Amino acid sequence: MTVIDTPTTVPSRPFGAPRVLAGISPDRALTWTEHRAVHGVPALRPRAWLTDAMRAVNLLGRGGAAFPVAVKLEAMPFGGPMTVLVNGSEGEPASYKDRALMTVAPHLVIDGALVVARALGATAVTVAVHDSRAHASLAAALDERPDADAITVVHTRSGFVAGEIRAVVNGLNTGQARPGGRRDLPHDHGLAGRPTFASNVETFAQVAVLARLGAAGYAAAGTRDEPGTSLVTLVGDVIQAGVLEVANGTRLDALLPGRPGALVLVGGFHGTWVRSTAGLTVDRAALRASGSPLGAGVIARPHADTCVLAEVAVVSQWLADQSAGQCGPCFFGLPALADDVRAFAAGRGSEAQVVRRAGQVRGRGACAHPDGAVQFMSSAIVALADDIAVHRAHGTCGRPPSTIFPLPRSES
Template identity: 85%
Template sequence: MTVTDSPTTAPFRPLGSPRVLAGISAGRALTWAEHRAIHGTPALRARAWLTDAARAVNLLGRGGASFPVVVKIEAMPLGGPMTVLVNGSEGEPASYKDRALMTVAPHLVIDGALVMAHALCASGVTIAVHDHLAHAALTRALAERPDAGTVVLAHTRTGFVAGEIRAVVTGLNTGLARPGGRRELPHDHGLAGRPSFASNVETFAQIAVLARLGPAGYASTGSRDEPGTSLVTLVGDVVQPGVLEVANGTPLADLLPGRPDAPVLVGGFHGTWVRSTAGLTIDRAALRASGSPLGAGVIARPLAGTCVLAEVAAVSHWLADQSAGQCGPCFFGLPALADDVRAFAAGRGSDAQLLRRAGQVRGRGACAHPDGAAQFMTSAIGALADDIAVHRAHGSCGRPPSSIFPLPRRTS
């Protein structure tokens, strides 16, 4: 299992004409002058304009839920104090697209936040971030800009569940980064109790691009159903691991040439294992309809000749350890599920028991962690049926464990 402290050192590249990665080379952050030469100054828009534009291009959030941006805008009040919150607390170990974006294109993220703050007449912008490289890049970027007087950086806890938006809000308000419940949403109760427009880093970068290009320009690339581009993190047996900007609608097979029957994880540690990427594209609605949502934007394929079950078991136990400890189905259920997955790797295991336990945790937590972790585990058992059969017959497959996923070092 690879252990990494700073995943933002991975390469960044576009597939086709770049937008959010425009001008990026060698992983160096663009200066304010370089950024303006490429993107100009922020294209500030009225609320009605931004609402109509987000609807016209079906702009979806680039976080795990892929929530429509227009719905978030319309949920914000039409007056009174409110804030904008940029969630840069990327807790998904296999994903580093947001940390990469903050590190190499911090000005574009700030642009998007200022565009939204102007449209909503918000009093200020808070960027929540824990990664030290991203924090340093944003600090330098804010110092360069003449228009960043209302933007503040806030340190957040490192952690998988602690990076969920409701946990971020609770952490900034109280110091305890735990989800406040599925019904407690930032547009109702955000920073300091005020309504907050909250989304992840890439969403704000896309908002900046939309405001500059307009709906027609934004929709000049991508698919009909989901115009624009997306950042994905490619992991494992891929042409080049790292952060890739692709046009929406790009077939997954284009990102994973060869080995058409190899298992692939779509979406990250809350994602879905599939045995074939045939017919799958970078299209959030289509992927969700197929049962394999894009989630955190991770596309991972284990290396040939390795034991995938061993790594699935290791990640499953790490996921169980990430529980915030406030919900019984998560605190007790995920360790039991992880033990079930370990049993499969040891040549035992019961499909019926795993599925029964997964049903007991889904939909019963204060956040989506138990649902996502259960999806990771149950889909792996389905996609790796041939591997499980070999383990059951021989006790193991005799291959070295897969080791493509970075897991942070424990701090306690």
């Protein structure tokens, strides 16, 4: 397992006509002057206009849940004190898309936050980010702008579960970055107890683009069912690892040329292992229907002739270690499942036991982490059935361990 810190430079590039990555430089942030030359000033829109536009383009959140953004906006009250929270706590170790945006295009993220704040009449915007380089980039961008006095950038703690939106809210409110119950939603009780519109960094950047282009202009890219573009992080055996902006509807095969039938992880550490990407596209509804949601936007392909099972075992243990320790299915169930995965790598293990334990965890956690971790582990066991058989017969497959996934140094 490769153990690295957040890279100094994140390769970021468009795959086709750029939107959120328009005009970027790969090694520094766009200045306020450069940003305005590309995107103009924020297109501040009334709440009704913004809600209608979000519905017209079926704008889905760019975090793991892909929740309709218009529904989230409509859930906010009319009048009274409220706030906007930009969640830049990208806890998925294999995903760099939000950190890339904050680092090379911070003004677009700020634009989106200002658009939402103006539509709601919110007087305060908080940007929560744990990555030091992204934090510095946002802080510098705010210093350049005359319109960002209401925005505060807060340096938060890192961690997979700590980046979940309810954990971020609790961390900012109480110092304890743990998610509340599944019904404890920010639009009801968010920062300082106020109704809070909260979403991840890429979602706000997409809102800024939508406000500027309008629904028709936004829909000029992508598909009828999901217009627009998405950021994805390519990892492993790819032409160039890094963050790409792709039109929705792009075939995954086009992003992963060669090696048809190779093992691929779609969605990151809460994602799904598949043996073929044939017919799969960057389309959230279609991927969810296929059983492999896009999640955090990570698409990873291990290198040929490596032991993927060994790396799955390491990541499974890391996922178990990320438990917030507040519910039994996560605290007890994930370590047990990680033990099962390690047993397979050692030439032992029981598929029936994994199925039983996964059923005891799935759908019973206080947050989405147990479900996502179970999906990662259980789909790996299915996709790696042939590899498991080889390990069971010989104790090992004889190949070097796969090492494509980064894990934070402090968590290793």
